[in-house]
Amino acid sequence: MIRIxxxxxxxxxxxxxxxxxxxxxGRRHIxxxxxxxxxxxxxxxxxxxxxxxxxxxIVDRPRDMLGMIDAAIVDFRRGSDHWKYAxxxxxxxxxxxxxxxxxxSVADARKIVDLAKRKRVPITNFSTVxxxxxxxxFKSDLKKIGRVKAVxxxxxxxxxxxxxxxxxxxxHQVELMLDAFGHAVKSAxxxxxxxxxxxxxxxxNGMVAxxxxxxxxxxxxxxAAFGENGVAEFDGSKGDDGFFEGAVxxxxxxxxxxxxxxxxxxxMSTRVLAAIDKSMKAGGAEVRIR
Numbered sequence: 001m002i003r004i005x006x007x008x009x010x011x012x013x014x015x016x017x018x019x020x021x022x023x024x025x026g027r028r029h030i031x032x033x034x035x036x037x038x039x040x041x042x043x044x045x046x047x048x049x050x051x052x053x054x055x056x057x058i059v060d061r062p063r064d065m066l067g068m069i070d071a072a073i074v075d076f077r078r079g080s081d082h083w084k085y086a087x088x089x090x091x092x093x094x095x096x097x098x099x100x101x102x103x104x105s106v107a108d109a110r111k112i113v114d115l116a117k118r119k120r121v122p123i124t125n126f127s128t129v130x131x132x133x134x135x136x137x138f139k140s141d142l143k144k145i146g147r148v149k150a151v152x153x154x155x156x157x158x159x160x161x162x163x164x165x166x167x168x169x170x171x172h173q174v175e176l177m178l179d180a181f182g183h184a185v186k187s188a189x190x191x192x193x194x195x196x197x198x199x200x201x202x203x204x205n206g207m208v209a210x211x212x213x214x215x216x217x218x219x220x221x222x223x224a225a226f227g228e229n230g231v232a233e234f235d236g237s238k239g240d241d242g243f244f245e246g247a248v249x250x251x252x253x254x255x256x257x258x259x260x261x262x263x264x265x266x267x268m269s270t271r272v273l274a275a276i277d278k279s280m281k282a283g284g285a286e287v288r289i290r
Contacts, residue, residue, distance in 0.1 A: 001032065001033065001034060002032060002033040002034075002070045002071055002251075002254050002255060003033075003034060003036045003037075003068060003069045003070045003071070004021065004033055004034065004035045004036065004069060004070070004071050004072070004073060004254070005035070005036065005037045005038065005039070005065040005068070005069035005071075005072050005073070006018060006035055006037070006038040006039070006049075006055070006072075006073045006075055007038075007039050007040075007062055007065070007072060007073065007074045007075065007076070007085045007089070008039070008040055008074060008075040008076035008077075008081070008085070008099075009038055009039075009040030009042065009045045009046050009048075009049045009075070010040065010041070010042060010045060010076060010077045011075045011076060011077045011099065013075055013099055014038065014040070014049050014053070014073075014075050015048075015049045015052050015053045016243060017035075017073060017075070017099075017243075017246075017247050018035040018038075018049070018053035018054075018055060019052075019053055020244060020247045020248075020251075021033050021034050021035050021247075021251075022034055022035050022053055022054040022055065023052075023053060023054055028244055030247060030248060030251050032251075032255060033071070033251055033254060033255070035053060035055050035073075036055065036056060036057060036068060036069060037055065037056070037057040037058070037059055037065045037068055037069060038050060038053075038055050038057070038058055038059070038065075039058070039059050039061070039062045039064075039065055040058075046058050062085060062088060063088065066088070066089075066092050066094075069094065070094065070095075070254070071094055071095045071096070071097075071254040072089040072094045072095070072096045072097070073096075073097050073099065073250075074086050074089065074096060074097070074098045074099065075099045077163040077168060078104065078163045078164050078168075079100075079101035079102060079103045079104040079108075079164055079167050079168070079270075080103070080104040080105070080108065080164055080167075082098050082101075082102065082103055082108065082112065083103060083108040083111055083112055086098050086112045086115075086116075086123070087111075087112070087115060090112070090115050090116050090119055090121045090123065091115070091119065093119065093121055094121070095121065095122045095123070095253055095254045095257065096116075096121065096122075096123045096124075097123070097124055097125070097250035097253070097254075098112065098123060098124070098125040099125070100125065100126065100127045100171045100172070100175070100269075101125075101164070101167045101168065101171040101269065101270060101273065102125040102266060102267065102269065102270050103167075103270050104164040104167040104270075105270070105274065106267065106270055106271055106274045106290075108270075109266070109267040109270035109271070110267055112266075113263050113266050113267055116263065117263045122253050122257050122258070122259045123259065123263075123266070124249070124250055124253055124259055124260050124261060124266070125266055125269075126175060126246060126249070126260075126261070127171055127172045127175035127176070127269075128242040128243045128245070128246035129155075129172045129175060129176050129221050129236060129242060130175050130176055130179040130180075130242070131241070131242035131243075131245035131246050131249070132239050132240075132241040132242035132245055133238075133239050133241060134234060134235055134236060134238050134239050134242075135176070135179070135180075135234065135242065137234075138180065138223065138225075138232055138233070138234035139179075139180055141232035141233070142180065142225055142227070142232045144229070144230065144232070145225065145226075145227030145228070145229045145230040145231065145232050146227045146228035146229035146230075147227060147228050148181070148207055148225045148226065148227045149206070149207060149208075149226055149227065149228070150207065150208050150209075150210070150225075150226045151177065151180075151181065151207065151208070151209040151210065151223060151224070151225045151226070152209075152210050152212070152223065152224050153173045153176055153177055153209060153210070153211050153212070153221075153222070153223040154173070154211075154212035154213075154214055154219065154221070154222050154223070155169070155170075155172050155173050155212070155213065155214065155219065155220070155221040155222070155236070156169065156213070156214055156215075156217070156218045156219055156221075157169030157170050157172075157197070157213035157214070157215065158195040158196075158213065158215040159192040159195050159196070159197045159213065159215070159280065160192075160195045160215075165277065166190075166197055166213060166273055166276060166277055166280070167270075167273050167277070169213060170197060170199075170211065170213040170273060170276070171269055171273060172221060173211045173212070173213065173221070174201075174211065174269045174272045174273055175269050176221065176223060176234070177201065177209050177211065177223075177272075178268055178269060178272070180223070180225070180234075181203065181207065181209065181225075182203075183265065183268050184203055184204045184205065185201055185202070185203055185204075185268075185272060185289045186202045186203060186204050186288070186289065187201075187202050187275070187286050187287060187288050187289060188200065188201045188202070188272060188275040188276045188279055188286075188287055188289055189276075189279045189284050189285070189286050189287070190275075190276035190277065190279040190280035190284065191280060191283075191284045192280050194215065195215035196212070196213065196214055196215045196216070197211070197212065197213035197276070197280065198210065198211075198212055199211040199212075199213075199276045199279075199280075201272060201276075201289075211276075220235065220236045220237035221234070221236030222234060222235055222236060222237075271289055271290065272289055275287040275288065275289045275290075
């Protein structure tokens, strides 16, 4: 039995993921692992997650967890908090899933990945929006429409979110884009309009992906790709299987030690977000993605 520890309970995902190991039965139960301990900075929230997730131990200090777990989930809302905790789990040799976003700066993202690579510790990071039947259908339809010239991707969020601005939620749109269209991104522009983000990411082949982080209500994630022979669409409101498939993906890494994505790919979403953020703060100037 693989013993999992959760670092960070402020995010709803702390219980969201734990339930697949500890609470769910039947099709949505992931066997062979249990969440056995958690650490968070809010005592009330810690108790709530522990009760709902049937997690037996709450530790007072994060390091107290290291001797009782075999794998880690780093799950704070602020990506800027992730390096501190990922550094600890990676140095302890623990396979680690770092929830979205990986970080809130390119420097932190590279430090996390470089340390894991140097220590040969398996890690992964992703948005679960890119999993599930809706995404598989979208990618299948993309093969039918020829060369894609333009993409529109939208979803909820705010440029002024207190949890590191666009890094907290626009990561979903960025990860959807990267998974569907690859990593050959060139530059980005971003504009903030009353908390709503409009960003344009240009690919090396000339394709432009327009990303919208919409600060009004809670619209579902959606996408439309315009190709030479038609249109392919993604509707994130159809199905809720992505979150479960994401948990299955990092649980498999915990069990096998095989990373679902190579080290070199893990910083890309942060690099795109950082370029958009820099452009947004510079009034929409074009910024190279490095």
